[in-house]
Amino acid sequence: MPNNSDDDNNNNNNSTSNSGEEELHEVGSNRPACASCKHQRKKCIVGDCVMWRHFPASKMDEFLGVHKVFGISNVTKKIKSFDDVAQQHESIKSFLWEAMLWQVLHSDS
Secondary structure, X not given: OXXXXXXXXXHHHHHHHHHHHHHHHHHOOOOOOOHHHXXXXXXXXXXXXXXXXXXXXXXXHHHHHHHXXXXXXXXXXXXXXXXXXXXXXXXXXXXXXXXXXXXXHHOOO
């Protein structure tokens, strides 16, 4: 009989922790920080961070190139100026292209 009550308690505890994990996942706290937030050493929160969609942690080199040429603040302002994700993506592609060009042109110096 005590084993059943222990199993029931474990099941209740598991269901509670699972629902807590789902809530955390919905908020985005289980998602790794984007390249921008890693660079700034801050917590990457889905609702607050506009860079996470365009610069995941795996694109740190691309982010650093854009940051070196334009700065985080300027890129963030430009991304926030567009409501449409497609426009944001096109803007980021433009930033990436120009940053890459700047690195090529100024690497000889």
